Amino acid sequence: MPVIEEILVANSVGLLVLIVSMLSRVEIKREKHLGVRIFDAMVWITFFALIAETLTFLLDGKPGKFIHFLQYLTNAYLFMASTAVGLLWVLFVDIRIFRSNIRIKKWLQILVIPVTAIVVLLILDFFGLGIIFSVDAQNVYVRGKLVILSYVFLFCCFIITLILAILAVKRNGHIRFFPVHYFVIPALLGTIAQGLFYGLSIGWLCTSVALLFVQLHLANQNAYEDELSGLYNRKYFGWMVEKFTGSLRNRFIGAIMIDIDRFKSINDEFGHSVGDDVIRSIGWILSNVSTANTIAFRVGGDEFIVLHIDGNEADIEQVSVEINEQIAEFNKTFEKPYLLSVSMGVSTCHTNNTSLDFFFHQLDQLMYEEKAQRDTKNGNCPENIK
Template sequence: MGIRIVVSSFAGNWREGISIQTLAFLEIDFFALAVLLLIYLNIRHSSGQYIEQKIFMILILADAIILILDMGMWLLDGKTGFLIREIYILVTAFYYVFNPLICMIWYFYVDYKIYKSANRLKRVMIPMLVPAAVNAALSLASIFSGYMFYFDAENIYYRGSLFPLMAVISLFYLVYAMILIVAKKNLLEKREFFIMLVFGIPPLVGGVVQSLVYGLSLVWICATFSALIIFINMQNNQLYTDHLTGLFNRRQLDSYLRQNSQAMEDRMLAGVMIDLNAFKQINDQYGHNIGDQALQHTAEILTKTFRERDFIARYGGDEFLVLMTVHDCKVLKAAVQRLRENVKRFNEQSETPYQISLSIGYDCRSVESEQDVNDFLKHIDQLMYEDKQRRQPA
């Protein structure tokens, strides 16, 4: 692994010191581990989506393990001494086992991020484990056979004849995840689509380069960089997204109103204020977990109903707000009608112990109107209240 320059002496039978190349990669691996530790410490107590966060934590752990194994390989290569060869063989075997595993975990993260379904994740898990299991079996068998890797008499590591198989399996998971992201981009917000697509690029490029250029160790450093991108996105989501429903929160509403104030003056603004009826009764009768579920189902119905470019937020408690720019108020009326139809369809098909019922206030503000945005929000809130009153039994 490069020209060895002795920079220190070792006790025992270690014949050579650490080369400059080895030191450089050790420093890079150590820096990547420090980044992963900081990410872990920042998200371990956060209140994001539980399954999504758990998969991401496993991804970070797997990346950390493989970086430690990579450091071990750099330290042990070409060294001799008591049990050094045996330890090096085991470290290398597990390094090969973990290579596709971290790529597989990334695929699971993508699958859950897109479909938000734990049941689907369970269904795809077994078939997706097969390539990784084949690689693990061959990697462990290489301890005796040298299929994936082997060592010469000087205890120097070499790739085996089946090394390309491990690389192909790892790339399979990364490429398949990218294909899934592109194919299902309509199920992702635009910002999340680009961030998740970008995630796979650094380890994909690093993996290809590392496979072609012997002696480089890039892929998992690149994976750490990608994990940092996802972490930053998660932090932004926690700042501007309601953690329960996944919709925007009041903070993002304020930001949206500031950034689009001029556009709202130049185009017709449409707004919908929505209240989940009988929310307190659902909480009291079935418990807060079921109440939270009712809010989540309502958010899903709203996301399904309105356009991707429309602004949908949890306004507070059991209230939601949708803001749209339209050329004709008929667009708003059609959207409200879709909303009512989707609520009806949900109640017909769902097996929940409650029915979703919404009070809705909606209107359009013309370009010529002198009403400011805050007054407009109060206006549709009053319309929603009046609709709620009409639904009350006499």
């Protein structure tokens, strides 16, 4: 039988951990990129899960129809919350590693099927079917025959993220600063323990601690990210270049140097807040064309670099085409006071045969040649101001 005092202590500690985590995040003024919003959602879901779990144990066995309804509601929320945390963790890990909005959409298309199935079963349990759980006549919570489905889904989500991390390291080695295991290990151990021993209330406590671990380690990773664009920054780009001269030698590299056209004119005409919006927009576009082998960086005020690893010339040319297509679609879709336009230099090299300093210098020259051609063609008119 569960000991109420122990449950209250465990969940109170979990709530305290999350409150400290949330207060520390309030002090850090950062752009609310997709990854940040996903992490915030996980924190809030866990926060309310700790409260709901405490209520389920306090209400367990208490008489009354309203208590019966509350027992169903709180337990259903706990199962939906654990499912949501598993789903969000996959999305969070993927967006942190690959910076690709397209990949997030694909994961949602895949994971929405089991998530919907679990939600439907929980709704059916309201009518007393007891598939995932039931609340008996004495208002006591009883696990259902298929309660294992919720645990299996959560474990699969954890395994998926570990596989994503391992594959990304083997391919590109560019997630050095992302601690996937810091969340998976405590959350997994807590879930297993609570699943095996009913009344042992440590699952959500472990999840709270795991979220705090991730936040603390991401504070270090923030030094390698550009807050405004949501992409990796120049410091991380330098680290990647070092990798290409060391452990990642003998690799093919395709690269695109990108410079925003008329960026100074936009700043002068509309102010720096609109200029910041331009940077965010380019960051969003580059995230939409990112793949497992593509990494985008903001390396200067209005300069970006996209690296494509282990492909060929056709691959990097296709990436440049997709960038232009995304920009054209952006200009059609969004009502902005400016039209996005960029100049690009595209080139390839093999790390064994080419000096990387020379390669990136050549890339820079190609980009400025295209910019000069654009300026000549347009007669130096501010073409990206409406």
